[in-house]
Amino acid sequence: SQTIHQWPATLVQPVGSPLSLECTVEGTSNPNLYWYRQAAGRGLQLLFYSVGIGQISSEVPQNLSASRPQDRQFILSSKKLLLSDSGFYLCAWSGRAGVSHEQYFGPGTRLTVT
Amino acid sequence: EDKVVQSPLSLVVHEGDTVTLNCSYEVTNFRSLLWYKQEKKAPTFLFMLTSSGIEKKSGRLSSILDKKELFSILNITATQTGDSAVYLCAVNTDKLIFGTGTRLQVFP
Numbered sequence: 513s514q515t516i517h518q519w520p521a522t523l524v525q526p527v528g529s530p531l532s533l534e535c536t537v538e539g540t541s542n543p544n545l546y547w548y549r550q551a552a553g554r555g556l557q558l559l560f561y562s563v564g565i566g567q568i569s570s571e572v573p574q575n576l577s578a579s580r581p582q583d584r585q586f587i588l589s590s591k592k593l594l595l596s597d598s599g600f601y602l603c604a605w606s607g608r609a610g611v612s613h614e615q616y617f618g619p620g621t622r623l624t625v626t
Numbered sequence: 627e628d629k630v631v632q633s634p635l636s637l638v639v640h641e642g643d644t645v646t647l648n649c650s651y652e653v654t655n656f657r658s659l660l661w662y663k664q665e666k667k668a669p670t671f672l673f674m675l676t677s678s679g680i681e682k683k684s685g686r687l688s689s690i691l692d693k694k695e696l697f698s699i700l701n702i703t704a705t706q707t708g709d710s711a712v713y714l715c716a717v718n719t720d721k722l723i724f725g726t727g728t729r730l731q732v733f734p
Contacts, residue, residue, distance in 0.1 A: 546722075555630075555714065555726040556669075571721070602668065614660065615722060617668035 514539035518603050518618035526626055531576075531590040533621050535603030538584065543605040545586040546615065547578055550600040562586060598625045628653040630717050632725035640733055643705050647728045649715030650697040657718040659691055659698050664712045664727070672700070672713075705732045 560578035604615040662669035675691035712727040
């Protein structure tokens with residue numbers, strides 16, 4: 513069965529510090545991978561998605577970047593965090609084929625920028 | 627701009643009540659509509675709807691889609707405290723566009 517891991521679970525970082533959040537998927541090959549952010553009281557906002565190694569699409573201009581160095585690894589980064597980067601970050605994966613776009617979410621990382 | 631709107635924003639009920647959650651959408655290139663339940667962390671998948679008028683059921687939960695009027699409803703009958711969560715609606719247009727969710731609180 514497929515599983516998706518994210519770490520760390522929680523993170524408190526000062527403004528201006530770098531960020532690296534990691535997401536890995538097991539039990540599937542060639543998944544589509546996604547990074548979402550959920551701010552308090554708001555819906556999930558898609559930040560990045562990837563259909564393959566090294567292929568990253570950015571959905572909104574922001575202070576963050578993403579990379580996919582391996583098929584089942586997706587990394588979210590920032591060189592200098594802003595207060596507005598605080599939120600709940602979720603990684604998700606989906607299969608490639610057909611119209612099914614059911615996405616499976618990881619446990620999330622709660623980031624607080626102070 | 628594609629958008630998904632959920633209502634109500636929050637709902638407080640007692641165990642045993644029946645609730646109806648609403649999701650309306652305006653998108654180009656509609657493919658499907660999905661419902662998720664989010665308790666403390668990761669959203670978990672409930673239903674995917676692609677055709678109008680066909681009800682999907684899972685226990686006390688059911689959902690239906692109206693592609694003409696561009697909305698979906700999620701019904702929960704005989705609610706239990708374990709149903710307390712945020713319920714998210716998302717529309718697939720090659721990517722998922724999420725609504726802000728409905729926060730349901732069920733009290734004993």
